[in-house]
Amino acid sequence: MLPPRSTRTRELLRLDGLWRFALDAADAPRPYASTLQTRREAPVPASYNDIFADQEIHDHVGWVWYQRTVRVPRGWSGERVFLRVDAATHEGAVYVGDRLVAQHVGGYTPFEADITELAIAGEEIRVTIGVNNELTNRTIPPGTISVDERGRRRQSYRHDFFNYAGLPRSVWLYSVPDVHVTALRTRTTITGTTGVVHYDVEASGEAEVRVRLVDEDGETAAEAGGASGALSVPDAELWRPGHGYLYELQVELLADEAVVDAYGLPVGIRTVEVRGARFLINGEPFAFRGFGKHEDSAIRGKGRDDALLVHDFALMEWVGANSFRTAHYPYAEETLEYADRHGIVVIDETAAVGLNLGLGGGVHGVAEQAAFSPEMFDEHTQRAHAQAIRELIDRDRNHPSVVMWCLMNEPDSVEPGSREYFAPLVELARELDPTRPLTFAGEYRAHADTDSIADLFDVITLNRYYGWYSDSADLVAAERHLEQELRAWTDAYDKPIMIGEYGADSYAGLHSVLDQPWSEEYQQRLLETFHRVFDRIDAVVGEHVWNFADFQTSPGFFRVDGNKKGVFTRDRQPKAAAHVLRARWRG
Template sequence: MVDFHEDPVPGSGRRAARADFVSDAPRLPLNGRWRFRLSDTAGGTGPSLPDPALDDTDWDDIRVPSHWVLEGYDRPLYTNTAYPFPIDPPYLPDDNATGDYRLRFDLPSGWPGGRTVLRFQGVDSCGTVWLNGELLGHSKGSRLPFEFDVTGVVRPAGNLLAVRVQRWSSGSYLEDQDMWWLPGIFRDVELLSRPVDGIDDFTVRASYRDGSGTLSVTADVPGTVEIPELGLVFGTGERVTIDRVEPWSAERPRLYRGTLSAAGETIELAAGFRTVEIIGGRLLINGVPVLFRGVNRHEHDPDRGRSLDRDTMIRDIELMKRHNVNAVRTAHYPPHPEFLRLCDEYGLWVVDECDIETHGFIYAGWEGNPPGEPMWRDALLDRARRMVERDKNHPSVVVWSLGNESGAGAAFGDIERYIRHRDPTRPLHYERDPSYRHSDFHSLMYPSLDDLERIGQRKEDPPEGVLPESDDDVRRRGLPFLLCEYAHAMGNGPGSLADYQAILESYERFCGAFVWEWIDHGLAEVDSLGRRYYRHGGDIGYQPNGERFCLDGLLFPDRTPSPGLGELRKAIEPVGIAVDGGFVVVTNKYDVLSLGHLAFRWRAEVDGVLEDEGTLTVPDCPARSVVRVPLPALDHGFEGEVWLTVEAVLAEAARWAPAGHVVAFGQARSGSGAHRRPARAPGRAVFSADGRLVRLGDLELDGPVFDVWRAPTENDRGQGPRNALAADWEAVGLDRFLHRRGEIERPDGDTIVVRGRSGPATRTLGFRTTYTYRRRDDGLHLLIEADPVGDWDDTAYGHLTVSPPRMGVRFALPGGYSEVTWFGRGPGESYADSHAAARVGRYTAAIDALQTPYLVPQENGNHVETRWLELSGQGLPTLRVDGEPHLDFTARRWTSEALRAARRPHDLTDSGRVWLNLDHAQQGIGSASCGPALPERYRLPVRRYTWSMTLSV
């Protein structure tokens, strides 16, 4: 039996790549239950696999499409950059799990004569196919379709389809994307009738210029195009111009539906008129600049891996649109074709990326990297050809990406020349070649804010290996800039989204950015207690693995939005709303739309309580323009802290959201009035012998304990030595402070002063603390002073200078507290560099609901700019804390130490107490898990701190 899996050729016996389309020709889906057997080596079950006479009654059944490692066979593997096999191209180890599939099927009655085609939409990684014992051929390129002509081989009844799928093949060297390795027949399998004189392939070109459109359709056989709405009937090969036509855009995805007909077949057409150009260093679509507000999207489902159904695709798109995302980079391979059809219909700009990544060759110093080796040329070019031919007719696809993180090499020149010849209507993107000779964009991953600013000004340093003022350097500076990956959404974060967006909107050079990434790649599992959880790479007993690095999305695996997605929604909202003097300033940030599809409403709140509301009449405001609207008349007799909130909402239902859906909002404080504080009896304060507050009125509590540490986030753990904040904290002992009480003074009957020192064993560094309590009419006032002492520039660790992630105190409260009400930012968590989505208001939440269940437990649930908070619980006095003026707070049923120790959310158990942190500040979140270091302005320098609060019950 022929074995193709180690041959670097891309395939054999296949039909030429062609467009994916919907036709009225008969189609037989072959999805369903197939016979299956897994073997340890590439030879599978042996040469008898395709024999129709083979008795497979004792074989297992498996679902197709699926990944066998998610159906109870073998195990999924996750690596980030490393290959999970030796770098020995094109060879693979003998241990190479191989799935043999068999399906018996009959043709439906009336299946027409003519040609019949067998199509596979996706097989990972190498599929060899037989029908009725006859070898059809094989294919590699896991995320791309392939077809065989089975005319004369398929029978009316009693067909036996056999497929052998190796986990590893030569194609795996080209598929080292940051994701799970998931083998199997994971996309649809179908049999297609191809009528005599039917259309096998066609190309739609629908361009737009100054209100008019030009349409042509070429096909491999003569046919007729009809677009009833435009009154068009014309032949293939003709070029027609329509004087007045609406263009297609992500904001207004206008499709003109029609048909392409030939003898015996009618194909559905959906023409979207749009022109993509780069002029003067700017990306223009339909003659106007666009700004991608994008995400990188892997195909992922926690139960089905990359085998997604249409409903899941729609759910993704609706979530994107509802969170103001307007663009998708299909990282790092073409998606299922149905996803692109949906992007056409719902409206998303798409950067369609080729199924090429050779990142693992970094461990070989890039020696033998396939794009630079002639033996891989055909395989690489084949992948580009199959992407372009399949997806060429989608108006949503506006950029072709040649691949990802594959270094440089001559093959990219071949790919560039092919695509430019085949489709000159779209620009090309490739980020990793420092010369950018094959890209129409300058592009980078994870620049710092300062570096991004320089790029916007076209003042960036040349890439390594490129000489200043060389031809490559000069050309690159003239290119538009596309930020293909930024804001690594791993765990709690990413931070600085609003900062990045402000820069992206400030310079004409930028055409947008794509957050890494859309969804956490957790795989569902059930533990011995029946609890569902999500596995990451570190849960698989295999080396190497990428540990938790697959958990880096804006959605949790079950598609619940993370706080990070809410922050992105605010940062990229297409309408800016601000207050300037007596006016509401409305900035239209859409590229195409005026604001006529939105309604505006306002409300005035005093200390978080609604006092007045109404609608705001906003005049017509074209794209990228500004209008000023007089502020609504407010009763200025309000006493308290007055906030005006203005929302832009959908005036009518859209396909992706109901009427009233909030698209954007702005808030502004009116006047300078302070929030009102209720008069409260202070209650008797009782202190322990070492100066801790143990009773306030009828409330037993314990604290405050000086606290400078937090359970590290994934971004605190960072990537590389410059971003290893958590490791630095532990190196100097910030996670293990010990506390010593000093003097206790009672200068008068209403005041007590408690002095102390806090610091780690073996170190000199720490803080001297002073707690000054004063009994006042509104409660017990607490002033906290913290002065750094000792050696914070630690010479023992190479002059390691650290800053504390938190400056605060912690109280232990009775476990019966169940609810928190507060006035400040909310309702979700917020941090110094991630609070744009958190509105100022009054909120109430259960303590348990304040926790964000990140898949890897870490710091969460903080709330910045809190004016006051009240904790309540059955049978307990309500504890109120007033900030002076503000505090950060977190409240949870476990300590930060327990949070760090937990491996999964269900490891966190009720300690019997509520732990309340009341902080002067907490450092920002950043995105250093894969990105730049946390900006200095979001850190807490080592200096003297003072803050105060009032406690009452």
């Protein structure tokens, strides 16, 4: 699905702002049929949970409703009109007037509807969007709904971040000509100093296709005709880490030699390859330095915010990071576009977190039943997971910053049933995009001699917490055990090893001269311990600290106001660990 753009043949309206807002109610079975009866207003984009000082809204499980009116621009007469929702966490239903025009399950990828017959140029339409935050064993991520003794519905899940819900990204109304570009796929190769942009264009009707590649100075670098082909650029300026050089692929559809549609797509010329235990970008070894992150901030929850986006990237530059993982779901497209422009490398992940009965909210335990079974994660879960992979790759395949797909985080990869579950998903991902390596983030029970799926992937990514969840307050033992495990992986596989998570919780302002967990100094020393081991293992090609910033988790006694593993606080102030990383990564 192409992101909406304003071009000489297309126009768009961003429908961000305050919408009427109400919880689902039994006495209002069709809230979309008329003006929503509520005095509440909720901002879009934002998660709704922390906006109101209301426990019922914060803890709500089920549907909520957003509504607003919008006037269709009078200049859109004769155009096709689409309504697009960038994300509805985790299920969305869109109505124009009282007609259902779109439904979608999956909280982090966009969906849209052609509403041409309902959108009369110059007239107002009423848009109502229902959003359901329920997670079950048939959703990605999974969860469980229960009812307590007072009849209240409760949501539980096995991932360690709060289940923020609502409309966290933008809603759009946009116009296109009747015959228009519907899909555009690119890949790039390099031969000597010549960059090649391979492209495929799909359109809604018959039209001649003309393409042109333009450099950042507006000069034509190459041009061609036809719905598919290759554009060769001698002495191409390559996209590379720290240098986000982008060409623009300009596509025109023509009928009787007149342009009927125009669409432009930024393109970065670069290659990605795994060769033995090395990860190569443009044929050069690349070492990942950065973080697992979250779309998380006070009040907004997972709501997209441009000021926060720019500030977070500025902090990553300050600390010397060159990459991040979209833990544990696809991030907003604006985030990837920013990474494209600024040369930041991205590992792009599906929302498949929590496929592990031995983990719950970050706590390690023992599984009491098989995870991959008819009673738990079954063929319905697998189909939802497959759809999440399709939508992730379809949305993000054209981003040069995305160098690897991560298909899941900390699944149970020890259980024999895991291979039967995951192998078809790996095959699907390779079929959809054979140009990028694949990985998954493995949890602590899956060692080189117990993991059952690592051979299916190109890069071994390990989430490891020696010195925290194991060997707590004993960094000597942590260093020894970490090195033993990493050497076992290198002996078993000739593949790059990526440390997808490592770190420790710390409370800003808590200090100790001793190895005292939760102190800033302990977080510092734990990171330094891991770094010594990384530097002794040649196969380690990357280190992503968990986490960039403190983030909110589900309420409970295990987490006090969220997860504190950030090297920045939730309001983005540096802890002592940030200076350790800056000295290492910039030095």
